[in-house]
Amino acid sequence: MNSLWLSDEILKNIDTKRELTENITTDVCIIGAGILGLTCGYYLSKLGYKVAILEKDTIASKATGHTTGKITSQHSLFYDYLTNSYGEKFAKDYLDVNEEAIQNIKNIIDEENINCDFKYQNSYVYTIKKDELATIKKEYKAVSNLGYNCELVTKTGLPFDIAGAICFKNQAEFNPIKYLAGLCKCITNRNGEIYINTTAVDVKMDDSDYITYANNHIIKSKYVIIATHYPFLNFPGFYFTKMYQSTSYLIAVDTKKTLFKGMHISAGVPTLSFRTALYSNKEILLIGGMDHKTGQSSSYKDTYGKLEEVAKKYYPNSDILFRWNTRDCISLDKLPYIGTYSTGTPNMFVGTGFKKWGMTLSNVAANIIVDKICGNYNKYEYLFKSTRLKPIKNHDEFKNMLVQSTNSLLLNKLKRPQMSFYEIANNSGSIIEVNGQKVGIYKDANGKIYAVKPICTHLGCLLSWNDIDKTWDCPCHGSRFNYDGTNLYDPAFKNLDTYDL
Ligand SMILES: Cc1cc2nc3c(=O)[nH]c(=O)nc-3n(C[C@H](O)[C@H](O)[C@H](O)COP(=O)(O)OP(=O)(O)OC[C@H]3O[C@@H](n4cnc5c(N)ncnc54)[C@H](O)[C@@H]3O)c2cc1C
The missing domain is CATH 3.50.50.60 (FAD/NAD(P)-binding domain)
Structure with missing residues (x-):
């Protein structure tokens, strides 16, 4: 990780x-x-x-x-939403304050002489689908109406054809x-x-x-x-x-090829994000995306696997150098x-x-x-x-949050787990029931067993097993715990109770 x-x-x-x-x-x-x-x-x-x-x-x-380390006021497609929800002044102030933030970061870097690979880059939100072009055009219109000089383009330098993209100039990237x-x-x-x-x-x-x-x-x-x-x-x-939390995945790739310029993110789902970075004085490629709500189960195939497919499709001789993921908080508005x-x-x-x-x-x-x-x-x-x-x-997400919390706090706790202890394979985990109590079991590659109480120490939601990172994750608020119960991610800060076996 x-x-x-x-x-x-x-x-x-x-x-x-x-x-x-x-x-x-x-x-x-x-x-x-x-x-x-x-x-x-x-x-x-x-x-x-x-x-x-x-x-x-x-x-x-x-x-x-x-x-990913992109420093930009282009927060995917956001300004049409902001203008419609809160009006033009609000959207313009949001854009201005984020533009000022890019300059503030540059000022700190210059004033304090911080060597952090800061580089101005254009930022693009692109689509490869003709039927998504209308959304890009709507965003372009909203941003232009705010007096901001963005561009609608049909070429970005990415190694595949696009239907169109909106470009913000003089954005930046760095090594955070x-x-x-x-x-x-x-x-x-x-x-x-x-x-x-x-x-x-x-x-x-x-x-x-x-x-x-x-x-x-x-x-x-x-x-x-x-x-x-x-x-x-x-x-x-x-x-x-x-708020809820959403997890995304990243890979860093040595493509052995000259790479594109700019920072790029797709307009639709699944999200794909691209930038270049320096590693051992060499330019490498970062591909990110495949987000899902933290705590919802996903597989290697649907996360890193998909990012690796993209890398191999456009750069067949590439080597994957790093894989990692993290999550961020998203408010309902x-x-x-x-x-x-x-x-x-x-x-x-x-x-x-x-x-x-x-x-x-x-x-x-x-x-x-x-x-x-x-x-x-x-x-x-x-x-x-x-x-x-x-x-x-965001009424849909609010409903989702309520359903998720009700399930994890109440209903799933009443459900009997499907797995028995003996059905859990080495290198995987699951919840089982022992004397009416739910127990989270992980068996490592050698069959060593770790048993935890799979109840989040934040607000008591039932945790779910994450087979990619071998962690126990909370579907309600996104806290995460290592397989041995050690707290990894907020908002929880206490470890899980464990059982001796
Ligand atoms: C995959 C991914 C890619 C992203 N890419 C970009 C990007 O390109 N551009 C961009 O603008 N944003 C990006 N973001 C978002 C950005 O990374 C985050 O918004 C930002 O890093 C959050 O910073 P933070 O300081 O709030 O949180 P953190 O970096 O998580 O810092 C919080 C710190 O508080 C500590 N802490 C927690 N609880 C306690 C406690 N009780 N006592 C003491 N310490 C505690 C934690 O250990 C942690 O170190 C991305 C997010 C994700 C998920």
Whole structure:
């Protein structure tokens, strides 16, 4: 599951504290060291705030370490939807703030001299199907109406014919891990502290301060930023009622050929995304896509298998170098939640729901949150109001979420599992019933057995087995656990109970 980006050892040289071993006081406690937490840490430490960043695992080891690394305001086909749902001003502000974010990232890279393979590229949403062309044209019209100079094209440089594409110029790509390594250096040089292997388990208000509980110690601070990807505090906030997670897959390929220019993504489903990247000074190809709701079962054949088919079709002599996947949070109205965590927690902030476009949106979120801490007005804050009360534009997904939660919380728990212990083959897993209790069993390649209680430690949903990664995944909110019960992905942060066999 390791990504191309995390194969680089650059993060090992970062001066992190190993883990929190004492009580501390700071101005801002930032929970989560992905791109959002580190961008907030960068801006705040530059302004002279003392920051402490707590990271459950290692730096950028979750969504950000497994991203595609496109920096663009072209968030697939989005502006026709935004204009129809919220009006032209709203859509234009969304476009402008994401364009500004590209420039902000470039400014940081230049100012701090960060070598992260940043490159301006055109970005394309394409279709190969004639009957999808109308959707591309609608998007083109919506974007043009906002005064943005996009182009409708019929050639992109991809190694296959397309029916048409919409092109945004002067977008960019980078190596996200090299970028974050640069941010970490800036933070620690300005006396910011980054603690790894430090899991925040709760945050409480104490007069006008906040107390964060982590590793049996406390962090006292005036401000808290929840940058944990999926907010780990269920109450207040209730984010678990407003978002789901979607997983996508990526492969990195040595094609042994000269590659195309630009960054590309398909308009329809299944999504296919293409860009090039540098690996050992060589240009290689990244192909991504095949997304599905996290926790829903899928197979190697339908995910990596399909991406590999695409690679082999257009580059028959290619070698697959890396395979990885990750997931992102998607809100029901497709807009991120950025700002105050809840109405009752004025100095606690959140940024989440980046819907697979978190390179720009994390910069947008960091600027809004920093402005709130500094007491500055931010003209884009209204787009992403985290305490908004009418999130349900996407009725289909809302219904899906309710059905999924009801099934996983109640109905599936009542169903008898189909498999018996003896039917589980080596190197696979399943839920079985033992004395009326559900038990999750994984048998490794040598037949060694791991038994867990397959109930998510976040909100109690029944987990499902993921045969691709050998993990237990939550179909409700997307938490994931290793086959031995170790928590891997938020919003859960506790391990599963295990059984001795
Ligand atoms: C396959 C895929 C491809 C993508 N490609 C692109 C792209 O090309 N361009 C783009 O703009 N976006 C892309 N995205 C989206 C982007 O990667 C994410 O939106 C972004 O990385 C999220 O950053 P984050 O900082 O919010 O989360 P993360 O990077 O997940 O960081 C959150 C951190 O918080 C830590 N944490 C969690 N709980 C706790 C706790 N209780 N205590 C302490 N620490 C905790 C986690 O360990 C983690 O390190 C993609 C997403 C996917 C799924």
